[in-house]
Amino acid sequence: MDISLLRQIPLFEDLSDDELAHIAQLIHVKTYEKNKVILLEEDLGDTLFIISKGSVKISRINEDGKEVILSILSDGEFFGEMSILDGESRSANVVALEPSEVFMLKRSDFLDMLEKYPKISIHLLEELARRLRRSDQQIESLSLSDAEHRVANTLIRLAEDLGVHFKGSVTIEEIPLQQDIANMAGTSRETVSRMLKMLENKGLITRDGRKLIINNYLEFYRNFAT
Ligand code: CMP
Numbered sequence: 001m002d003i004s005l006l007r008q009i010p011l012f013e014d015l016s017d018d019e020l021a022h023i024a025q026l027i028h029v030k031t032y033e034k035n036k037v038i039l040l041e042e043d044l045g046d047t048l049f050i051i052s053k054g055s056v057k058i059s060r061i062n063e064d065g066k067e068v069i070l071s072i073l074s075d076g077e078f079f080g081e082m083s084i085l086d087g088e089s090r091s092a093n094v095v096a097l098e099p100s101e102v103f104m105l106k107r108s109d110f111l112d113m114l115e116k117y118p119k120i121s122i123h124l125l126e127e128l129a130r131r132l133r134r135s136d137q138q139i140e141s142l143s144l145s146d147a148e149h150r151v152a153n154t155l156i157r158l159a160e161d162l163g164v165h166f167k168g169s170v171t172i173e174e175i176p177l178q179q180d181i182a183n184m185a186g187t188s189r190e191t192v193s194r195m196l197k198m199l200e201n202k203g204l205i206t207r208d209g210r211k212l213i214i215n216n217y218l219e220f221y222r223n224f225a226t
Pocket of ligand 1: 039045058070071078079080081082083084089090091092093094131135
């Protein structure tokens, strides 16, 4: 494998070429078609996944059988670390949202790497802290009663994960399906549709097919971030 591919992965960004070449030997590459299940909640896990291309959704099914989307991860991000670190079963389902390619690392190799290259451990901890912060925000957002805030808040999370900033606006090239946004926001698809129309009428967002632009991101963030 070409080590320049590994250099683009934030987890590995401080490593030397020699170190990356060593890691490259341990990686297996696998591709998944759109909607393919990569991990199932409750399965036993001994593999770490790093997304080299594509995006996945992380979700759980609640008591009523409804899907709750915890996060959407894309290029360069990793998943599957929780079972590796605590030895428990998989904490969530992971499904490919588009044709995706992943780098796979065996548990024992990944744990060896954490000992050998402390910089990877630091990046891992930084990312876990970021995810905990996001989950705290999500809990706070879900406890807000009004749907406009919950949907707008979900757009902020999507903008942070998938958006491209340009002159004060943020463009999300392919916004998830309205049902998926609803499952992230803890509301119904109809409410999402209504709220998106309302945000559009207020001039806060612009839509073109699956493309969504938050016109003035700073203002949007000030109004809606929890
Ligand atoms: P693991 O429990 O091994 O398998 C499911 C994976 O989903 C988990 O590791 C994490 O990588 C990922 N995951 C679980 N919860 C969240 C979350 N709240 N945000 C982002 N990723 C998560």
